[in-house]
Amino acid sequence: MNLTLKVWRQKNPNDAGGIVTYDANDIIPDMSFLEMLDVVNEDLISRGEEPIAFDSDCREGICGTCSMVIDGIAHGGQRGTTVCQLHMRHFNDGDTITIEPWRAKAFPVIKDLVTDRSAFDRIIESGGFVSVNTGGTPDGNTLPIPKVDADEAMDAAACIGCGACVAACKNASAMLFVSAKVSHLALLPQGKPEAERRVLKMVKAMDEAGFGNCTVTGSCEAVCPKEISLDFIAKLNREFGKAILKNRAERQVAD
Numbered sequence: 001m002n003l004t005l006k007v008w009r010q011k012n013p014n015d016a017g018g019i020v021t022y023d024a025n026d027i028i029p030d031m032s033f034l035e036m037l038d039v040v041n042e043d044l045i046s047r048g049e050e051p052i053a054f055d056s057d058c059r060e061g062i063c064g065t066c067s068m069v070i071d072g073i074a075h076g077g078q079r080g081t082t083v084c085q086l087h088m089r090h091f092n093d094g095d096t097i098t099i100e101p102w103r104a105k106a107f108p109v110i111k112d113l114v115t116d117r118s119a120f121d122r123i124i125e126s127g128g129f130v131s132v133n134t135g136g137t138p139d140g141n142t143l144p145i146p147k148v149d150a151d152e153a154m155d156a157a158a159c160i161g162c163g164a165c166v167a168a169c170k171n172a173s174a175m176l177f178v179s180a181k182v183s184h185l186a187l188l189p190q191g192k193p194e195a196e197r198r199v200l201k202m203v204k205a206m207d208e209a210g211f212g213n214c215t216v217t218g219s220c221e222a223v224c225p226k227e228i229s230l231d232f233i234a235k236l237n238r239e240f241g242k243a244i245l246k247n248r249a250e251r252q253v254a255d
Helices: 033-046 118-127 147-157 164-168 175-186 195-209 219-223 231-254
Strands: 003-009 018-024 096-100 109-111
Touching: 018 033, 118 175, 118 195, 147 175, 164 175, 164 219, 175 195, 175 219, 175 231, 195 231
Parallel strands: 003 096
Antiparallel strands: 003 018
16 A cells, blocks of 8 residues: 655644655555554654654553544544554555644644643542552452442443543543543442542643533544543533532531
């Protein structure tokens, strides 16, 4: 396969950046998208040019590090797939492919296709830890959890924090990510003691990071590589509402 790539190149956060065109020749259809970029970079390096900077780690669809927008769609448009698991057989010989970084105020570009997603880390950090002594596996197994709750919690825990939901949202909202993290622990007994504090702090951290508001367009769920459901956003709203009401009631009693 021979392809034409239009790649966003940006030297540093202060650089204006722009699209640069490259040829990707002799690409094997069974290559992953990142392997294709490796081939292009090897060619650039051999010619003494700066390789395209992009993030990757596990290359197994687990970590979500391989964050980029391909032809206008986060992770490239194959449902339930990260960029590292997107294979070149989904493209046609002669295609022109446009590759850009996540576009969000809270995810500033560091270089080329690499963005700073530490805002997600700050949201997770704001949630704190559980105070329950979970012990080892046998101890954890003594806590009765309804199967429906356990299954839903695992669905939420599947979120890998890649940021595709933010990149796809017209408002750059992080609600799907935050709702998955809040719901994961809110559904389990270990997470209930700090549930109200956790949701209030995580939503506050989300707002402080500069993420936009959710208008429930569904674009986040459509591009999520782990297919996190919009239902979790509804759960986040319920948890947040309950926490607000409880805090208000406690203040009234204190007064």
